[in-house]
Amino acid sequence: MAKCWANSLGGCDGISGEHIFSNAIFKAGCSCPTLVEGVKRIRGGDPTRGAEKSNILCRHHNSLLSPLDEVIGQVANFQAEANCESFNGTLLVEGELLERWLLKTVVNVAAAGWMGPFKWQPSDDIVGSIFGLSPVPAQLGLYSVDGVDPNHRPSGGVSFSPLFFLTPAGRILAGVYVTVHGMPLLASFNTELARRLESGEMPDLQTKFSPEGLRHLYHPGAIVMSRQRGKPVHIGLSWGGVLRYADGTTASFPRNAAAVSAT
Numbered sequence: 001m002a003k004c005w006a007n008s009l010g011g012c013d014g015i016s017g018e019h020i021f022s023n024a025i026f027k028a029g030c031s032c033p034t035l036v037e038g039v040k041r042i043r044g045g046d047p048t049r050g051a052e053k054s055n056i057l058c059r060h061h062n063s064l065l066s067p068l069d070e071v072i073g074q075v076a077n078f079q080a081e082a083n084c085e086s087f088n089g090t091l092l093v094e095g096e097l098l099e100r101w102l103l104k105t106v107v108n109v110a111a112a113g114w115m116g117p118f119k120w121q122p123s124d125d126i127v128g129s130i131f132g133l134s135p136v137p138a139q140l141g142l143y144s145v146d147g148v149d150p151n152h153r154p155s156g157g158v159s160f161s162p163l164f165f166l167t168p169a170g171r172i173l174a175g176v177y178v179t180v181h182g183m184p185l186l187a188s189f190n191t192e193l194a195r196r197l198e199s200g201e202m203p204d205l206q207t208k209f210s211p212e213g214l215r216h217l218y219h220p221g222a223i224v225m226s227r228q229r230g231k232p233v234h235i236g237l238s239w240g241g242v243l244r245y246a247d248g249t250t251a252s253f254p255r256n257a258a259a260v261s262a263t
């Protein structure tokens with residue numbers, strides 16, 4: 001029987017075919033195909049189109065998470081607009097929503113059995129964090145990653161690269177790199193992960209995203225997107241409703257204003 005991974009919250013209704021990776025990513029006006037890479041279940045991790053839905057969430061819990069799909073849709077839209085050299089806008093998003101989307105995506109992949117031989121059910125703590133009922137513990141969750149996905153195609157797509165620690169008890173999931181149309185994010189499940197990666201524990205990663213080296217930033221105030229043509233553009237992230245700028249000033253997240261502002 002298909003089971004909703006949020007069933008610990010109660011109130012489940014009929015199971016829905018949840019998109020493992022938010023469909024909003026692929027509707028962003030980039031006319032890009034639904035292309036997902038790196039999930040083991042599908043042809044050994046080769047890029048795939050289709051097979052992107054799985055019976056892992058009920059309709060009720062799926063619909064409660066639609067704000068998370070909306071936020072990644074805004075990001076994908078912004079990335080599509082930024083393909084135009086003359087575009088010079090800034091996108092503001094709530095960091096917690098992007099972080100919850102990232103964690104939901106990891107859980108979707110794991111619960112669908114796409115990460116390995118087992119279908120994995122998240123702990124109650126993780127479910128509570130994804131639904132915004134409890135905060136994500138400090139130093140876990142979203143980190144930005146300097147640079148771009150080297151396998152990024154102009155047509156776009158998502159990639160998924162799990163990172164495991166080997167322990168006496170076996171392999172444990174320490175985190176996942178998820179890239180959205182080339183923009184890498186790290187979902188960390190271990191407070192030591194970013195430091196250990198930066199110290200060179202996985203040599204292949206040192207210059208994977210940037211020739212300047214591997215660098216992560218926990219709960220960044222902004223993600224800088226470099227472009228092939230045109231100046232870099234920024235996605236500003238608020239944390240606790242506060243936007244923090246590089247010059248040290250702060251501002252409240254404009255909840256009722258349009259999220260994209262042209263400058």
Ligand SMILES: [Zn+2]
Pocket residue numbers: 004005006007011012013057058059060061
């Ligand atoms: Zn449910």
